[in-house]
Amino acid sequence: MxxxxxxxxxxxxxxxxxxxxxxxxxxxxxxxxxxxxxxxxxxxxxxxxxxxxxxxxxxxxxxxxxxxxxxxxxxxxxxxxxxxxxxxxxxxxxxxxxxxxxxxxxxSEIQPFVKLRRLHPITKKYWWRNYKDKIYLNLKTWFYSQIxxxxxxxxxxxxxxxxxxxxxxxxxxxxxxxxxxxxxxxxxxxLKSNYTTKNKDIFQELGHNILIGNGAVIANNHFDIFKAISTIDISDKQIIVPLSYGGDDFYIKDIIAYGNKIFGANFHPILDFMSLQEYNTLLSTCSHAILGYEQQAALGNAAELLWLGVKLFLPQTSVNYKYFRDNGYKVFTIENDLTEEQVSQPLTSSEKMQNREAFLKTMSVxxxxxxxxxxxxxxxxxx
Incomplete structure (x- = not known):
């Protein structure tokens, strides 16, 4: 024992x-x-x-x-x-x-155990403008880590x-x-999730909305994703952006202002904390999702989206993308695949089943x- x-x-x-x-x-x-x-x-x-x-x-x-x-x-x-x-x-x-x-x-932020480019260009500029207090803190933490x-x-x-x-x-x-x-x-x-062989062939009908990010954490790279999708016709879709988890109040305010400017009435920020059941119901209103993390993050969101049959876009250099790609999932890159054509088309039935089968080999109960x-x-x- x-x-x-x-x-x-x-x-x-x-x-x-x-x-x-x-x-x-x-x-x-x-x-x-x-x-x-x-x-x-x-x-x-x-x-x-x-x-x-x-x-x-x-x-x-x-x-x-x-x-x-x-x-x-x-x-x-x-x-x-x-x-x-x-x-x-x-x-x-x-x-x-x-x-x-x-x-x-x-x-330390400056020299972590695993160093990668966490922030994309627009978000990085925003960080340098708005997080000047963190520069001193990061340097202080780095000196401490060296000592x-x-x-x-x-x-x-x-x-x-x-x-x-x-x-x-x-x-x-x-x-x-x-x-x-x-x-x-x-x-x-x-233990009680639906990620089981028994539910392999059961697909619920999805909505047509687009999910961006999983919270108000700056590493979501919201600004860069908003910019990337701003030239695509999304007139029949809501842009759903969860902002009730993590992040700073001023960042949330700026994301909302930028989202309203770019997407107008189609922009739908989520500011209230939801139960898991309510949140998963919200995800099922989406046919497409974009998670902008370079690091491993938002895995619970990614798992639920892939199981539901949502078309998932990730940075091509991200830890998440490399894992899903290498394990047989059908996932897409923000850099190469976030196009008018891809956003107008949901996953096909065979692509949804491909993700279910990959899921059952890697992350099922x-x-x-x-x-x-x-x-x-x-x-x-x-x-």
Whole structure:
């Protein structure tokens, strides 16, 4: 029997994670903690609070090292004061479930573990004009990361297993000489999702709208996408832009102003937080979607869109595009495919089925459960 400690942050993925781990654990035992200063009285996202114990920063190492754990899973680097990672007892295996911020903005925006071009030209100019305060902060963070370079590398070197949100992130992380972890896949998903073989041939009727982005995060590259689509006739479509998640108030205001200027009455920003069911219903009103991230991001959105049969456009150099293309999905590039002809035509029936079949091989409920069970087997073998 394995005793496993999950170190969490309060985020919207965690309820589904707990449900999956409790379902798959068999004879194994999962514990769940949040590390912080003081006690959180009310969580923002987690509702399964009965599973969670809160541990103070100063007590966390004692708790981790002295409770007989075989495996500690770090759900993002934000879950623990990360210089403490290298102080975890060597008898305990450590698995890092890396989130986007971990890879593409840590240990500093200037020199992250995985460096890529996050902002496209118009959005980058906007950033330089409107985020001058971040320039000083980024430099300060970079200096700090240089001063503590050995400690940072030691923390990452302590990690035994790595799971990105996409498998191709492992190869990107391996470019760091101090990274030695083995690759496993720890997916976040919902047990009750429709992504199953049983539902393979069931397609609902879609609307004709276009989704742009998944929130108010600047890495969506809204300005560049709006510009790219501005010359295309979208008179019979609504441009739906979710802005209720992440981002700065002034950025939201400027996106709305620019969207109204370009698309007029066809522009439809989403400012209110929706339940998952409401949001998925909104996605089903779309025949086309454009997600402008260069980094891995918005995977929940991408998965639902591909399963529904929406035509998905991504940057051709993006981590998301390369993953979907290499795994048999029919996806399109913003640079080469965002044309009048492509926007006027939805996916064909055969293209929709191609994406369903690719999905069932890579991200279905059954496949994801296999990935979880494989982790147990790997740890059992190595412990």
């Amino acid at each position: 394995l005793k496993i400690l999950n170190i969490l942050v309060d985020d919207k993925f965690i309820d589904g994670l707990i449900e999956v781990l409790e379902f798959t654990k068999g004879e194994h035992k999962h514990d769940y903690i949040l590390i912080g200063k003081g006690v959180i009285e009310k969580f923002q996202y987690i509702t399964k609070t009965e599973y969670i114990k809160q541990i103070d920063n100063k007590d966390c190492l004692n708790f981790i090292n002295n409770n007989g754990y075989d495996l500690v899973i770090l759900h993002s680097l934000a879950c623990i004061p990360w210089f403490k990672i290298s102080q975890i007892d060597n008898k305990i295996k450590v698995l890092w479930k890396a989130w986007g911020f971990d890879l593409y903005r840590t240990p 503590h370079k050995k400690q940072i590398e030691s923390a990452i070197n302590r990690i035994d297993y790595f799971s990105g949100c996409l498998p191709n992130e492992f190869a990107l992380m391996r470019k760091n000489s101090f990274f030695r972890a083995e690759h496993v896949e720890l997916p976040y998903f919902h 059954d496949i994801n459960l296999e990935k979880i069970n494989k982790i147990y087997k790997v740890i059992e073998k190595d412990s």
